[in-house]
Structure formats: structure tokens, C-alpha cells
Amino acid sequence: MHLPILYSFRRCPYAIRARMALAYAGVSYELREVTLKNKPKEMLDISPKGTTPVMQVFMEEDFIVLEESLDIMHWALEQHDPLNWKDLPEKSLAIAQQLINTNDREFKLALDRYKYPNRFPEKSQEDYRQQAEEFLQVLELQLQSRSLTGEAQAFLIGDQQTLADIAIFPFVRQLANVDIDWFLSSCYERLQQWLKWHETSAMFELVMQKFPVWTSDQEAIVITP
Numbered sequence: 101m102h103l104p105i106l107y108s109f110r111r112c113p114y115a116i117r118a119r120m121a122l123a124y125a126g127v128s129y130e131l132r133e134v135t136l137k138n139k140p141k142e143m144l145d146i147s148p149k150g151t152t153p154v155m156q157v158f159m160e161e162d163f164i165v166l167e168e169s170l171d172i173m174h175w176a177l178e179q180h181d182p183l184n185w186k187d188l189p190e191k192s193l194a195i196a197q198q199l200i201n202t203n204d205r206e207f208k209l210a211l212d213r214y215k216y217p218n219r220f221p222e223k224s225q226e227d228y229r230q231q232a233e234e235f236l237q238v239l240e241l242q243l244q245s246r247s248l249t250g251e252a253q254a255f256l257i258g259d260q261q262t263l264a265d266i267a268i269f270p271f272v273r274q275l276a277n278v279d280i281d282w283f284l285s286s287c288y289e290r291l292q293q294w295l296k297w298h299e300t301s302a303m304f305e306l307v308m309q310k311f312p313v314w315t316s317d318q319e320a321i322v323i324t325p
Contacts, residue, residue, distance in 0.1 A: 113270035
């Protein structure tokens with residue numbers, strides 16, 4: 101049976117979190133790196149919306165298409181979930197889901213406007229950053245929560261990395277890099293540590309390897325975590 105095929109754009113935060121979930125789950129797949137200015141026909145044939153990531157998963161006689169990064173992440177956990185992320189306590193699961201929802205809806209909207217203020221001249225870049233900071237403050241407070249050991253917890257949901265960390269990290273990273281000097285001098289000390297931990301992790305280094313843009317005549321690139 102053919103390995104799953106992932107159409108991905110290396111710097112896209114949605115694609116980053118999908119690749120990180122696949123790495124966590126130990127799922128091997130064929131990577132097809134695309135350029136958004138010249139999307140391959142093969143990708144558009146299965147997903148006309150034309151955004152990354154898109155995963156094609158082969159069944160016995162057919163295939164399914166996962167067009168959203170969260171769908172890919174949840175599918176990966178269904179294949180293998182070594183730290184039992186799916187079995188979080190009900191309260192923790194609810195907090196994780198709320199954080200991801202806020203990230204994907206409100207924070208992403210402010211982030212896009214902060215990163216590209218010329219496209220949104222209705223307000224200043226600083227105004228958009230302040231909007232985004234509402235979520236940064238939530239994350240900072242979450243990281244300041246006390247774990248079972250009495251220390252500030254290392255991750256968003258307790259003392260181990262979960263789906264919430266992976267789902268949110270690429271977007272915080274994107275915001276930090278708009279003005280890294282501001283971010284590093286800000287009051288979000290726990291968030292800075294959390295971000296650095298993820299940026300220097302083996303998982304992140306694995307999924308951020310550079311590969312040439314895929315063409316139909318090149319040999320398949322297989323990612324094996």
C-alpha cells in the first residue's frame with residue numbers, strides 16, 4: 101500500500117504543526133514540497149482550495165483526503181499516540197481545545213494583520229500586536245500555572261507536551277519573528293522559554309529540513325521519523 105502523501109509548504113504554520121504531529125506519531129509519508137505561486141495539478145485535483153497542508157491517505161482500493169491541518173494531526177494520533185494525548189483528563193482536554201480554537205480564530209486574525217500591516221491600513225501595526233497580545237497573555241498565564249510538583253508547568257497543559265503545544269507553537273513563533281527584539285524584551289518570560297524549547301527540539305529540526313520543490317518527475321522524498 102502506498103505511503104500517505106503530504107503536500108506541504110515548509111514555512112506555513114499549519115503545515116508545520118501537521119508535520120510535527122506526524123513526527124510525534126512516527127508516521128512515515130511521502131513529502132511533496134510545493135510553492136504556493138505554482139501549485140501542482142496533483143494537489144489541486146484532490147483539494148481545489150489550494151492551501152497547505154493536504155494529505156492523501158490510501159486505503160485498500162481508494163483514498164481519503166485530509167484538507168485541514170487539525171484533521172491531519174488527529175489522524176496521526178489515531179495511528180500512534182505514544183504519550184496518550186487523546187486520553188487527557190476531561191478538564192485538560194477542554195482547556196486544550198479552547199486554546200487551539202482561540203489560536204486558530206482570534207489570534208491568527210490578529211497575527212496576519214500584525215505581520216502584514218500594509219494590507220490592513222485600518223489600524224496601526226502596534227494596534228494589531230496589542231490585539232494578538234491578548235492571547236499571548238493567556239498563554240503566559242497558562243504556563244505560569246502550578247504543576248503537580250508545585251513548579252510552573254513546562255507546557256500549556258501540565259508537564260508534558262501535548263497537541264495544544266504543537267498546534268499553537270508555529271503561530272507564536274511566526275509572531276515572535278515579526279519583531280524578535282520586541283518579543284525577547286517583552287514580559288512573556290515563560291512563553292519565551294516555551295518557544296525556545298520547541299524551536300530547539302529534535303522534532304522541530306526534523307520537520308524543518310529543506311527539500312526542493314516537488315515535481316512529478318522527481319524521486320519520492322520519504323520522511324521516516
